[in-house]
Amino acid sequence: MDIKPLERTSLKKLISEPLNDNEKYLIKSFSPDIYVALQGGKSQENVASGDIQLPFFNRATYIEKSSAPGLDKLNKSELFLHWVRFGFNEKIIPTNFFDENFYLSKYNDIKKSKLWSFKHYLTNGYGEYRTPHNALQDAGPRNHVEKRYRNLVLSEEDFLFLRSIINLFKGTALEKAITKRESNTTIQLLEKNNPLAQIFSEEIYRFSLSAEHEELWCPEGKALLHWLRNGRKLDLDFSAFFCSKTYRSCNRDIASLPSERRLQHFLNHGIFENRKACRVFDAPKYAKNRRIPRGKSALLQAFIEKDIGVADASNNVLLSQRKSCPTELTDTALELKKVEAKISSETIQSQLRKAQEIEPRIDFDTRGRSIFIPGAYSPHSQLYNSMGEIQHSLQKKHYENVVLIPHCRMSGAGRVAGSLTSALSTLFHSTNTCIIVTDGESFDYPNWFPEGTDLLHFFRPTQHLSPGEKNLALTTLIRALQAKRVFNVNSRRGWTTFSQYGAQLSTICDLYSYLFCSDLTAENLRTGYPQEFFRDTFQYHKKIFLDNETIKRELEQDHLLSETQLAKLEVLLSPTTVKKTIQVQRRLQKLKNILPSKPKVFWAGRFDRQKNFRLLTEIARRTPQVEYWVWGKAVLNDTNIESHPKNIVFKGVYGDFSELPLDQCTAWLYTSLWDGLPTILIDVAATGTPIIASNVGGIPTLLEGFGGSLVDSYANADAYISRIQELLQNIEAFRENANTLANLVESKYSIENYNESIKIALDT
Amino acid sequence: MSTTSKKAARPLCTLIITAHKEGLLLGATIKSLLACEKFAGPENYSFHKVIYLDNADQETKDIAYNAEKCFGFSIVETEYADQGKVRNQAASEAQDGFIAFLDGDDIWSENWLSKALATASQNKNYIVHPEFNWFFGGSNNILHKIDQDSQLFSKNFLRTGNYWDALCLAHRDIFTHVPYSARDIATGFAFEDWHWNCETIQMGYKHKIAEDTIHFKRRRANSQTIAASKRKVLMRDTNLIHFDNAD
Incomplete structure (x- = not known):
């Protein structure tokens, strides 16, 4: 037969030509919907302009099998009419x-x-419920499929597959139903909450189905069952969390398995x-x-916790605290699928081919290609997600002052941060200052x-980022807050x-x-922030605050700082909130000249190498006449306690300094190996209270x-x-x-003095 | 450029290639521009083609001046060593109408001008980008761009990443109203295209996608964008990244 070149203009003529009886009959058999529309007075042209679902008609398959030119310019309905006229x-x-x-x-x-089998099926076999395909259970016209699914009975083949992934349902009623081949119960339970239903995405499955096998009809609400009976055999995407290609490329040991076996492997083993x-x-x-313990599925756990991290194209995918993320990830996966489909479309491919004529290196090597969608799936997704979480947790959008602290545990630095924040609150009002906790959660x-004063936890929303990204996140946060200081x-x-x-x-x-x-290393080498960061960041600072003159002298001598540079270093005496109250005075009067029968020496601090807890134990062992009351805990775990x-009595951790029974304290012992000026x-x-302390820092x-x-x-x-001993004697x-x-x-370490020093230092 | 009354009625579009040391790579770029121009139809638009040579090497100059001779390109030489400044000058020197920028080693899909001009013509405030950035050479990734009217678009993303690059098509007035900021590599500020996108959004312009269009972007080891990323430079400050202006 002579196939005419079909352009859109000639097509219009073609579809406006009256259909003969044979053609009408064929259409009626093939697609009753179109037939009814035509009978109802709709013009052929109107019918042809619609995007209809046609059983047994696949646009790509027809174009591939037909030798007629120009078919790729026709929409599906037009192509169908072309097939009715010519292809048939x-x-x-x-x-x-x-x-x-x-x-x-x-x-x-x-x-x-000797009839043409396909014609027989369309005109007779279909009405006689004959089977058109051996392997695919639901190939057939829409009304047949709908009818089948109204009273669906799972086949032996369906149960075979379900049994091959039985680990997924272990210990559930579904496992029993599958084992006993109870079709109704299995169907009911499959449609309810179970691991397969959790990871299954109807949107993704329907998208894949319509993109690759548009002629297959999937009844409403039955997508999972349809996939189970058909889609899995066709290697169709069904979930954001399983991609056959990715599974193969990331797991070389199962790469040689056929696609359906790979799927089974994932659902039965790989997921766990x-x-x-x-x-x-x-x-x-x-x-x-x-x-997550061995053998337990991270994916299923993430679903339980509703805590799946945002997609990140940089392969740093981890987790975030944002809830209801699984659906977002499914959206992302669907978005990626749509973009992939667009890239494969003839429109884009033809542009690619033309560009390759000019530059053959385009698309020369496609191995390892990634597709990015900014905002949805890109190397910036993690950072974007983190910033989103931070933004949502903020009480205000703008702060003049930001105070960065690592965490707030028992430490002098924490106390100093508190004093600084108080001073800033006095100077600028507390609502203008935000404390950002960066390195931990406590x-x-x-x-x-x-x-x-508002508090922002930066550590948790950013813990999945790389160190460089964390720095960028903090920078972005500071900029977004428009902080002045x-x-x-x-x-x-x-x-x-x-x-x-x-x-x-x-x-x-x-x-x-x-x-x-x-700080000091075990080899007595100086280390810590002064050595790590002072040099590199000095020029960016307006001021560097110090809490004692010793560190100032150290920095000056280490770097031979000039007068101008020294002016950037500001020693601020950390304030104490403890008042020498009348009560304390009275106590001192009362204790004057009286030494208790069992003197009590207090010691407080971290049980770490720096605080030299080990030395305290030696001192205590050798002075059994003294009782040592000790507050604190191990933080770095570098000391055996x-x-x-x-005669060492552990008193736990105190909440506030005022809780300490100082009226029973004979002296305070401080054994630190290195230090600033400890606020305690x-x-x-x-x-x-009399103090005996190491002459350091x-x-x-x-x-x-x-x-x-x-x-x-x-x-x-x-x-x-x-x-x-000298103290006890005197x-x-x-x-x-x-x-x-x-x-x-x-007089010297008062809050007022400190606040005034901050005011001068900030030049406000 | 033609001055006949018939041709003057056609929308005007200045096609600007910015080049510096692309050498022979510039040839393919010029060819793609010519293919694009032909596809869009000189009968529909009046095109003016210019190559800006910024601190260009001799190889690049040779290709550019040959294009002047053979294909009617205008050539302008500058010494900024800064793409943003080159684009600003190019915009100020362009005639009224649309401007489309192309880097000296990139390739346009044939349909780019035609589709982008159709989109830009709908609204003078539109800045049009291709649907895809298709990398080749040192990378083979594909970036699918987001339309500002898309549900996927959020101003918040621009705080952490860039949606579009500078290779867009828009009316000249937009480029002259919102010039590109200068680079300041010494302090650590670059990404002038990202900054420009933020500023234009703040000014009320809209970034649109021309569907089915592609920019094929060559990735070379010494790409300025890659170099900027490695140096840990940042985009300059812009109001759009402040939480005050969050979505």
């Missing part, structure tokens, strides 16, 4: 879901009749082995970060901070961010950081001149023991000194 006569079967060989072998009467199976959810990483001492009080994230983006940040806000002291003498010593000094700033308090050989137990002189120190602290 050419005996083109426009679908892969009519199996001619199967039909003839199954139905001997047709074979004998937390293998990577899709682009939008990284099960291995999720399992690792959530410490905020154990909210009472250190002024009421009404940023204060870093011991936040490592703050330091790394200033190090990386200080140049840019310093053009839009003033940067301030606190430095307290250098198991073996200790009986300022507090103790304020109460008029900024401690002499407080205790210099108060004879007997400082221990020069601070690593040596002998030095402390002899000082304790308690009156020590108490007198302590009282003088308390008066000095009250």
